[in-house]
Amino acid sequence: xxxxxxxxxxxxxxxxxxxxxxxxxxxxxxxxxxxxxxxxxxxxxxxxxxxxxxxxxxxxxxxxxxxxxxxxxxxxxxxxxxxxxxxxxxxxxxxxxxxxxxxxxxxxxxxxxxxxxxxxxxxxxxxxxxxxxxxxxxxxxxxxxxxxxxxxxxxxxxxxxxxxxxxxxxxxxxxxxxxxxxxxxxxxxxxxxxxxxxxxxxxxxxxxxxxxxxxxxxxxxxxxxxxxxxxxxxxxxxxxxxxxxxxxxxxxxxxxxxxxxxxxxxxxxxxxxxxxxxxxxxxxxxxxxxxxxxxxxxxxxxxxxxxxxxxxxxxxxxxxxxxxxxxxxxxxxxxxxxxxxxxxxxxxxxxxxxxxxxxxxxxxxxxxxxxxxxxxxxxxxxxxxxxxxxxxxxxxxxxxxxxxxxxxxxxxxxxxxxxxxxxxxxxxxxxxxxxxxxxxxxxxxxxxxxxxxxxxxxxxxxxxxxxxxxxxxxxxxxxxxxxxxxxxxxxxxxxxxxxxxxxxxxxxxxxxxxxxxxxxxxxxxxxxxxxxxxxxxxxxxxxxxxxxxxxxxxxxxxxxxxxxxxxxxxxxxxxxxxxxxxxxxxxxxxxxxxxxxxxxxxxxxxxxxxxxxxxxxxxxxxxxxxxxxxxxxxxxxxxxxxxxxxxxxxxxxxxxxxxxxxxxxxxxxxxxxxxxxxxxxxxxxxxxxxxxxxxxxxxxxxxxxxxxxxxxxxxxxxxxxxxxxxxxxxx
Numbered sequence: 182x183x184x185x186x187x188x189x190x191x192x193x194x195x196x197x198x199x200x201x202x203x204x205x206x207x208x209x210x211x212x213x214x215x216x217x218x219x220x221x222x223x224x225x226x227x228x229x230x231x232x233x234x235x236x237x238x239x240x241x242x243x244x245x246x247x248x249x250x251x252x253x254x255x256x257x258x259x260x261x262x263x264x265x266x267x268x269x270x271x272x273x274x275x276x277x278x279x280x281x282x283x284x285x286x287x288x289x290x291x292x293x294x295x296x297x298x299x300x301x302x303x304x305x306x307x308x309x310x311x312x313x314x315x316x317x318x319x320x321x322x323x324x325x326x327x328x329x330x331x332x333x334x335x336x337x338x339x340x341x342x343x344x345x346x347x348x349x350x351x352x353x354x355x356x357x358x359x360x361x362x363x364x365x366x367x368x369x370x371x372x373x374x375x376x377x378x379x380x381x382x383x384x385x386x387x388x389x390x391x392x393x394x395x396x397x398x399x400x401x402x403x404x405x406x407x408x409x410x411x412x413x414x415x416x417x418x419x420x421x422x423x424x425x426x427x428x429x430x431x432x433x434x435x436x437x438x439x440x441x442x443x444x445x446x447x448x449x450x451x452x453x454x455x456x457x458x459x460x461x462x463x464x465x466x467x468x469x470x471x472x473x474x475x476x477x478x479x480x481x482x483x484x485x486x487x488x489x490x491x492x493x494x495x496x497x498x499x500x501x502x503x504x505x506x507x508x509x510x511x512x513x514x515x516x517x518x519x520x521x522x523x524x525x526x527x528x529x530x531x532x533x534x535x536x537x538x539x540x541x542x543x544x545x546x547x548x549x550x551x552x553x554x555x556x557x558x559x560x561x562x563x564x565x566x567x568x569x570x571x572x573x574x575x576x577x578x579x580x581x582x583x584x585x586x587x588x589x590x591x592x593x594x595x596x597x598x599x600x601x602x603x604x605x606x607x608x609x610x611x612x613x614x615x616x617x618x619x620x621x622x623x624x625x626x627x628x629x630x631x632x633x634x635x636x637x638x639x640x641x642x643x644x645x646x647x648x649x650x651x652x653x654x655x656x657x658x659x660x661x662x663x664x665x666x667x668x669x670x671x672x673x674x675x676x677x678x679x680x681x682x683x684x685x686x687x688x689x690x691x692x693x694x695x696x697x698x699x700x701x702x703x704x705x706x707x708x709x710x711x712x713x714x715x716x717x718x719x720x721x722x723x724x725x726x727x728x729x730x731x732x733x734x735x736x737x738x739x740x741x742x743x744x745x746x747x748x749x750x751x752x753x754x755x756x757x758x759x760x761x762x763x764x765x766x767x768x769x770x771x772x773x774x775x776x777x778x779x780x781x782x783x784x785x786x787x788x789x790x791x792x793x794x795x796x797x798x799x800x801x802x803x804x805x806x807x808x809x810x811x812x813x814x815x816x817x818x819x820x821x822x823x824x825x826x827x828x829x830x831x832x833x834x835x836x837x838x839x840x841x842x843x844x845x846x847x848x849x850x851x852x853x854x855x856x857x858x859x860x861x862x863x864x865x866x867x868x869x870x871x872x873x874x875x876x877x878x879x880x881x882x883x884x885x886x887x888x889x890x891x892x893x894x895x896x897x898x899x900x901x902x903x904x905x906x907x908x909x910x911x912x
Contacts, residue, residue: 221280222246225297229284232293236410240352242331244341248279248297249333253310254410255283255292267294267329270309275302293410300335305344307332350375350405350425357407357421367456369467369526372428374399374456376438380420388422388440391453398434398460399426399467426456428464433457433564459563468567471530473540477523477548480573481618485523486548494520494548496527499683501537510537514905516840516876533566541683542572552577578616580630584609593634596627642675642705643667645688645698649794653906657682659718664706668696675706684719689794694748710792721790727832728856728871728902729783731825732766735896739775740766741861742784748855749788756781787902793855795873795906799886800846802877808838811845819847820868820891821901829901833872836905842877846886858900865895872903 224245226232235243235252243250255266279297300306310329332345342348349370351360357377360368366377380386390401405423426436435457442450457470468474475496477486488494495517501510513535518527532538541558551574559571580588583595596614598606600623608614614622616629643666660680665672668690678684678701687705688698696707712718732740743761744751756762756774762784765773772781803811809830816826837843852871860867868891891899 221297222248225250225280226252226284226293226295229286229293232284232295233410235295236293237354240347240356240407241329242343242347244333244343247339247341248299249276249308249341251296251298251308251310251329251331253294253296253329255294266313268311268313269296270311271298272306272308275300275304275306276308277301291410300333300339300341303335303337303339305332305334346373346403346425347405351407351423352405353407354409354421357423367454367469369456369458369469369472372460372465372467374426374428374436374458374467376424376426376436376454376456378422378424378438378440378454380422380440381442386420386440386442388438390424390437391439392436398428398430398432399436399458400429401425402427428458428460428467430464431460431462433459457565459565459567461561461563461569466569468563468565468569470565470567471528471533472566473527473529473568473570475520475525475527475540475542475570475572477520477542477572477574479551480575486551486574488520488523488548494542496520496525497541497683499537499539499541500532500535502534503536516878519878521878529568530566538568540570547574550577550579551575576618577633578618579610579613580616580633582608582610582614584613588634590634593627593630596622596630600624600627641666643672643707646691648688648698649686653686653721653792653794655684655686655719655721657684657718658720659712662708662718664699664701664704664708666706668693668698668707670709672707675704676701678708686794694792717790721792727785727787728900729785729828730858731770731783731899732764732772732860733770733893733897733899734766734768736768738766738862738896740764743859744786745857745859746788746855747857748793749791752787752789753785755785758786788856791904793851793904795846795848795904796851797844797846797873797875797883797906799884800844801886802880802883803843803845804880805838805840805843808843809834815847815888816870816901818890819870819888820893821870821899825899825901829870833903837874837876840876842880844875844877844881844883846873847871847888848873858898860898862896864898866891866893867898868893868900870899870901872901873906874903875906 221227222245224235224243225248226235232252235250236254239252241251241253251269253267276298277300279299281294281296283292283294285292298308308329308331310331330345331343331347334342334344336342350373351357361377364375364377368375368377378388380388401424403425405425407421407423408419409421424438435455437453437455439451439453442452459468460466461468466474477488477494478484479486496519497517498513498515500513500515502513503509504511513532518525529538557573559573561569561571563569580592582592582599585591592614595606595608599608608622611622614626614630616626616633617623657678657680662678662680663670663674664676664678666675682701684699684701686697686699690696690698695711696709698705698707700706708719710717710719730742732742734740741761741763744758751758756776756779759776763775764781764784765775767773770782772784773779774781801811801815812830812833813826816829821829848871852873853869856871858867858869
């Protein structure tokens with residue numbers, strides 16, 4: 182007991198916190214406003230079994246109902262409760278001990294100690310758990326002599342948040358399963374590297390580190406036992422442990438843990454986990470091999486910009502592979518990744534052989550209150566294949582000092598009056614004029630406000646008649662393509678766009694297919710898609726894929742089929758298209774191509790540089806795993822027979838089912854007006870099914886599409902095709 186008192190006294194002296202004595206009376210909890218003693222919430226353990234469940238679910242700590250509950254494992258050499266193994270040392274006068282109890286079971290010598298705290302103050306709170314039966318700490322967190330070290334912060338409303346490493350690091354069976362499912366066996370969090378290891382008793386498993394850390398780049402700091410509690414009650418379960426390293430110096434380091442399994446004496450199996458790490462930013466950041474990190478920071482403060490669930494910030498990847506011909510590249514057809522966190526991590530191992538790998542930030546999705554800094558983007562590449570992208574944004578005051586919802590001349594006049602101390606002048610929102618970002622308003626802010634106001638007036642652009650929720654991406658072919666403020670060369674030139682720039686079409690004018698509305702470097706405007714000779718100066722990425730045409734005459738019939746594309750260029754046809762197809766069609770759908778005598782089930786064609794504005798005003802948002810059943814239902818309803826439906830699904834299912842979600846809309850006039858069929862003799866019934874879809878990371882709401890059914894009669898023609906729209910959501 183002498184060691185226990187000495188340890189507690191030493192910690193109290195060093196940290197200015199007071200040890201809690203178990204002999205002091207526990208605090209009484211009253212129901213608010215009643216003076217009646219209140220029962221503890223149901224989630225707080227009240228016996229041995231519920232304490233075991235708590236440890237398996239939450240680990241050592243959990244916060245709810247304004248209370249902090251800590252459950253500790255006590256293992257004694259004798260099955261008595263004559264003393265407590267742990268001392269708890271808390272920040273002085275910061276916590277009220279509501280309850281502290283020890284629960285035991287006849288089946289094990291392990292006891293569980295349940296401590297419940299209620300915060301008394303706001304601010305940061307510490308709790309040290311000191312094991313009186315050991316002399317050395319099990320944690321290496323700042324040299325504290327503690328077996329457990331937990332920190333919390335309490336805000337003005339007495340909401341409690343855990344702030345120590347276990348706020349994210351698992352220390353329970355449930356948390357271990359959730360963490361490994363999301364992050365895998367090897368992961369990184371800030372400047373920590375985490376190994377999740379599982380041992381099966383029956384296999385004779387043993388994990389050992391085979392890394393020397395000779396470069397002193399990373400050091401081991403702690404392990405977390407997430408094994409099911411209590412082990413001697415569940416001896417046939419797995420042993421789940423986590424080993425954590427912390428970066429201490431910049432550089433590159435490989436760390437490995439190997440599991441050796443000897444299920445049989447004459448056989449040994451090994452399994453190795455390796456973290457190939459790049460450490461940088463003065464050991465504040467770690468990236469694993471072939472990982473890209475994307476961060477959006479305030480260029481003034483260097484701090485990460487807050488991103489909430491309402492922000493829809495998309496990355497703009499440009500990934501291309503050489504075709505073998507000089508200057509010719511094939512682009513990767515890829516949905517834009519959405520930054521769901523800041524920083525955001527992306528596994529880029531599948532693109533490690535790409536000839537061009539560049540990722541920008543879509544300017545139209547920059548968080549509110551910011552604009553792109555002229556310093557642009559900082560890209561750092563590391564030897565392990567990791568890349569770090571930092572997008573710098575500058576805070577942009579709204580300028581709306583009178584808080585009327587608009588930034589205009591009235592705001593500049595009001596600020597000028599306020600600076601001149603004109604009586605009865607009041608700024609409703611003075612921060613809206615702090616263009617210097619120094620929390621001071623002066624003439625320099627007025628000058629910058631006038632510059633922004635002038636820029637706003639100069640760069641006013643003509644709004645499109647129709648804005649697209651799902652923009653179509655394209656590349657600029659000609660260098661120096663002009664961006665105009667309106668859909669005519671009589672408007673002001675806003676910017677000059679270099680060749681190979683990747684942009685997105687966000688709107689159009691009615692009855693004007695030549696000009697399109699886009700955004701470049703944060704400036705909205707219009708570009709002319711044709712040069713003086715009528716040639717396209719941009720290249721759309723979308724392609725009309727595998728439309729196939731089935732012909733079903735009532736009797737053997739010679740048929741001529743012509744295809745007129747108004748918004749794309751014909752790419753591949755089979756049989757070969759030569760000013761049309763001339764075939765002999767049979768009632769069972771078989772076709773005899775007159776040009777070469779070959780037989781076919783259908784006529785195939787596809788197109789490139791598709792400029793069709795697909796209609797996504799109505800449609801369906803379908804989980805990738807539900808794609809097959811969805812297509813079966815809808816295609817059957819629309820009139821495709823079993824053979825046609827199967828051929829449709831065989832082609833499209835592999836491209837769609839592995840997406841998290843697909844936004845699907847079956848096109849009508851948008852497709853048939855851009856791909857016109859002329860068939861002689863004229864069919865009695867015609868069904869043209871064309872599916873456009875957008876791969877999504879998250880589900881979106883969309884008004885359901887009402888589909889039409891098809892009735893076959895007489896000479897019937899059926900066509901199906903589709904296009905993946907690699908586009909981005911627009912606010």
